[in-house]
Amino acid sequence: MDLFEFNHDKEADVNSLPPAEKLRPQELRDFLFTSRRVETQVQSLLNIIEKKGVIPSLILWGPPGSGKTTLAQILSKLTGATEISINAVSSGAKQLKSLGEEAHNRKIVYGKPTVLFIDEIHRLNRAQQDVLLPHTEKGDFTLIGATTENPGYEINAALASRCRIIQLERHSEETLDKVLHSMQSDRGQTLEGLLNEDQVNLIKDLADGDARKFINLMTSIFDHLIENTNPISSDELENLLSDSGILYDKSGDQHYNCISAFIKSIRGSDPNAAIYYLARMLHGGEDPKFIARRLVILASEDIGNADPRALSVAVDVFKAVEVIGMPECRINLAQAVTYLASAPKSNRSYIGIDAALAEVKKSGSLDIPDSLKSARNHVAEKMGFGKGYKYSHDGRKGFQAQEFLPKEIRNQKFYEAGDRGFEKKMKEYLAWMRDEEK
Known part of the structure; x- marks a missing residue:
């Protein structure tokens, strides 16, 4: 499990290596720094290595191909430590615990430090990250984690606080x-x-x-x-x-054109086209989390109460994408996309909130009816706050007619249920309930 075993093997056939590995810098002088800030941070680490022979635990955060693994290799080699490499996707708590115990024994028996490199460390769940904590604290190994995700969100606060974070940027x-x-x-x-x-x-x-x-x-x-x-x-x-599967440009026209066609296909209830554009984006290397986030938005914007389950489906697939990752999460995405594309559509909630926001911007903070105000103390009660409020559950249908909006906009309609899917039942229920007013 040597971190960069092929680089140390003098007998290795260099020409058989993948092009990116063949060209990977082996010395710090050849490393392509993405910013002066990173160069300064690395120089600080070199000073520590020179004085102590070890480096502090690190989280290398940056986009794909920004040099995270290369920098880990170079720094590890400078310490002379035993180098262990794993990928978080294929690692469990049992393996992490075993690696920690081995590193502890190596330090005690042989006095030799260990560097544990974990690629895609954000893929470890909270419990797995907790296994690393005591070994990092005791110095059994130096942890170097590589991640494309913000460590503030994806790494346990306790673990992140024991690591220096170096943020690499895209290459210029x-x-x-x-x-x-x-x-x-x-x-x-x-x-x-x-x-x-x-x-x-x-x-x-x-x-x-x-x-x-x-x-x-x-x-x-x-x-x-x-x-x-x-x-x-x-x-x-x-x-x-x-x-090469690279014509799809994640930051250019292909990105915007594909996501636009994808959303419009789902909105247009065409699961066939929607799954095609999903495939286009995944094949081109689009971040599946970006796709999942758009599905969560679409579920409320374009489906809404016509099928209230749509939001749960979208949120569930976002969680699945976070936990599973590619390539397996393509199946989760396909299920969600075909469900959303096949669901009845309504944009009434979307129209309603925008209309309400427009009214708030126009009319400001109108006075709330006294009956709805909180009578939280004797002064508020003395001012009549809460007086006249009718408790809805006391009504025969769980409803009692009363004014809820400020008097200036009493007749304003922001949300009106449509005639599709479950929203039609909501509309019928509201009409039945309000028969009490007649």
Whole structure:
């Protein structure tokens, strides 16, 4: 379980490594810092290593391909510690406890420190994170966790407080240029006259600051040029990008066009189209949490009380996406998407809250009827607050006619139930109940 075993094995066939691994910096001088702030933080860690021979526990937070694993490798190697690497997705509390005990024994018996690197540490549930806490506190191992999620939300406060947090950023175009230069040197190939500047910039945009994605995409370009020595046309480039599954641009037009088509397909009750656009986004690397969040919004905005279960379905799938992750959560998303697309639709709640907000902005804080005010003390009671209020449950139908809105807007209608799905039953119930007023 050596963290970077293949990098230490002098017999390893370097040419057999994936392109991104082959180009992974091995020394700090080659590391591509994403900001001056990160460089300063790392220099502080180097000072600690020089004085104490160890580093404090760390949480490396940043987007995919920003250098989290690479930085962990370099810092671990500088300490001379035993390096253990696991992925949170495939790790349980039992394994974490065992690793902690092994690290403790290694420290006591051999006096050798341990660095435990946990990729996607945010995938550990709270109970699993709690297992790490005593070993981190006692110094049995130095914890280095890598995450794409905000540690303030995803990491136990007790564990996070015992770690330094280093936030890495997306790579700039300048650092991606350095990556491209390294690739050309490593492969002995040049792009001069074969790929123009606009095409290279397009690939950088699609990579979205992810060095790993940029390397993988450029590898397909270089591989294509082994057999084809003519300049790459726009059509050829589009085909190469499409084959790489990277044509979907998470920060550009494809992102907005796809999510727009996705939402409109669900709103338009077309589960067939909705699941297609879901597949487009997932295949292009869209964050499933982003998709799930949009489903939660849509459930209330476009379905609402026509099917009150829709919101529960959307919230449940958001939780499932958080707990399970890709690729399995695609199934949860597909179930929710087809349910929401097939559900009856109503935007009455959405229209109602916007109309009420518009009225509040226009008329301000109108006086609430005295009967509805709280008679919380003798002064309020003396002023007549709460007087005349009718307790609804005392009515024959659980309803008693009275005025609830301020008198200035007494006849204003903000919400009116529609005629679709469950909302139709709500409308009928409200009409039946208010027959008492007649």
